[in-house]
Amino acid sequence: MGALISLLMSKFGLLNKDLRVVMIGLDAAGKTTILYKLKLGETVTTIPTIGFNVETVTINKLNLTIWDIGGQDVIRPLWRHYFNSVKALIFVIDSSDRSPERIEKARTELNWLLTEEELRDTVFLVFANKQDLPNAMSVQEVTRVLKLENLRGRKWFVQGTCATSGYGLLDGFQKKLCGNLPAQQLILETIGNHLNKANANTTIDQQNSEVYIDLYKPTDKQYRLIVASLLEWIVEDLQPLNVVNTPTFINIRQSIFYAM
Structure with a gap:
């Protein structure tokens, strides 16, 4: 499945997309030290974060924009203002x-x-730091005291x-975070954008056709089938798909759907 997801993400230009990650936790947990160890590869002298630090780090060919938010009592109520469009949350x-x-x-x-x-x-990752x-x-022990098993x-x-x-x-980011990012969601969002643009270029007759209704007004399952269709066409053309439901084509669509 990993190879398939990588292929699809590459196809739709997602490997170079900035993904928003928020790193939070109580004060003095080591969040800023983590951020700059990832960014610079060295340990830097830090002071308590008042507000936030933000850096972009490339891991597994994904550009992660990591927001390190201060953890003092007066700052924690402001955390929610950083949650928009977050793909992963790290609690340190x-x-x-x-x-x-x-x-x-x-x-x-x-x-x-x-x-x-x-x-x-969001992907939810706890760093048991220090x-x-x-x-x-x-x-x-951290799992138990935080009652994560519940x-x-x-x-x-x-x-x-x-x-x-x-x-x-790196183990945390590569295996647990990047390996579990909602790639399907990113792919489907991109597909949806392409379909919306294609909709604007179709005639009423095309929109009323069975093939069009099947592909352009899809359920979640049908969205996944569209992935296979898009692999056979140049996405940038933004034209409605001329689908031929041959046994081979159906098998391709089914195999990709079940692989996802």
């Missing part, structure tokens, strides 16, 4: 801080984030990290 926790008060505060913020409608379809420090909680209907991942050494960062 200081795994060496076993203070019941801080753990409860992190859990409360996390539970609130999971109720936000704008984040409903794994190099004595008494750091393991990934299993989540239903959400995909979530926990990655142990050390921002200063870089341990776990």
Whole structure:
């Protein structure tokens, strides 16, 4: 499936698209250190973030625009203003801080984030940071204290990290984040844009035809079938598809639909 998704994303120009990622968590969790370790490959001296830092980092041929948002008490209510068009959310926790008060505060913020409608379809990744420090909680402990195992209907991942050494960062981004980005959603959004443009160039007779209705007023399942059709035509032409439902063509559409 990965090769197929890469092919489709390349076909529709998504490999060079900027994807918005928000990285949040309580203050002093190590968010800014993570951001600049990814961007510069080195550990930088940081100060508490008042507002945000933003950088674009290329990982797995995807341009990730990462927003590092401050985590102080007065800033956390402003987090929701950064959620628009977010494809992935990273919640960073200081795994060496076993203070019941801080753990409860992190859990409360996390539970609130999971109720936000704008984040409903995002990839959700927890960085259990500062794994190099004595008494750091393991990934299993972080999962337990945050009560992640109680989540239903959400995909979530926990990655142990050390921002200063870089341990776990690429694994977290490459395997857990990039590997689970909603590629289908990105592809379908792009297809939808092309179909809308094609609609403007069709006649009433074409729009009333069975083939047109089947392809241009689709359900979610039919959208996926359109993917296969678009692989056979130059998308930039923006012309309605002249579909011939031969057994071979149907098999191609079905195989891609089930692969996705």
